[in-house]
Amino acid sequence: MRRGPDVRKSAAPEAAGVAHRGMACAPGPVRRRCAEEPDSLMTVELTLRGRQKMVVRDSVLDAALSLFSEVGYQKATMQAIATKAGIGIATLFRHFKTKASVLADLVRRDLEELFSESQTLLDDPPEDPKAGITAFCLLMVTILDKRSKSIRLKPTLWPATSTGRAETDEVVRYADAELRRQLTALVKYYQKNGTISDAFKAPELAAIIFYVYNSYYVEFNFGLIKTRAQLSKKVRESVGVLFESWT
Known part of the structure; x- marks a missing residue:
């Protein structure tokens, strides 16, 4: 099969998984095995935060899409979006201004x-x-x-x-x-x-x-x-x- 033009950007650590000095680290019990790998632990924590952020983002976007479709963009409020997404208004504003x-x-x-x-x-x-x-x-x-x-x-x-x-x-x-x-x-x-x-x-x-x-x-x-x-x-x-x- 022909190889087409490669215009993809390098995958971010969040997408590619975490590897450090040949050893993958993960949360939970595996953290103990990473005690001598502080950089790896930090990367794992950043990865988890990134994933959690994406989960919240998608939840908000799905809720907003539903709300905009129901009442229209102009009538929808940030409070209504937060309520529909099941999060607090402060959390919503941390993600979307x-x-x-x-x-x-x-x-x-x-x-x-x-x-x-x-x-x-x-x-x-x-x-x-x-x-x-x-x-x-x-x-x-x-x-x-x-x-x-x-x-x-x-x-x-x-x-x-x-x-x-x-x-x-x-x-x-x-x-x-x-x-x-x-x-x-x-x-x-x-x-x-x-x-x-x-x-x-x-x-x-x-x-x-x-x-x-x-x-x-x-x-x-x-x-x-x-x-x-x-x-x-x-x-x-x-x-x-x-x-x-x-x-």
Whole structure:
């Protein structure tokens, strides 16, 4: 199997598990065996705190998603989110300073899931660059199917455009940067294979693809493109036109 472009970032200790000098440490009785490994114990404790933080985060996001769907974003309060999540208001504010930051993290969670799916495509891309880039763009459209779709302020438009709020605009920047990063890696992969001309700089080609995708995404959300089938057709046609001068 071909190996696609590796654009994954190094896994954090929380995700990779804990290893220290060849010995893994864990809480409970195993801590005694780690008595001579203070650094390892500290890492275990940090890992556990990180996991506990993620559990609370997901609990809050699930509760907020349910509440936003029930009463709407504007009517939901931080106290109601805390109550639904089964935590105190002080605990909630330790994790999220504002309701907008809860909304932002809901969308970020969906984006992280989406970019993990697109990484799978990057790990083993189709041989045909047109097919690969078209598949990537159409995969990005599935953000519309994610959990946060029903509660966004402008149901599906952001994170394609600025919102005017620091918390949510940070998510817009994250989505923009990660999409461009993955597209650039995909273009470089095809240039290395000789299926896209290396006369062009990969980031510039990726920027053009991004512009085309983003334009159609916005049009679809404004109802100018009526169906997913029409959206898919336009993306395929545009990528085909681009490749007439790239190959």
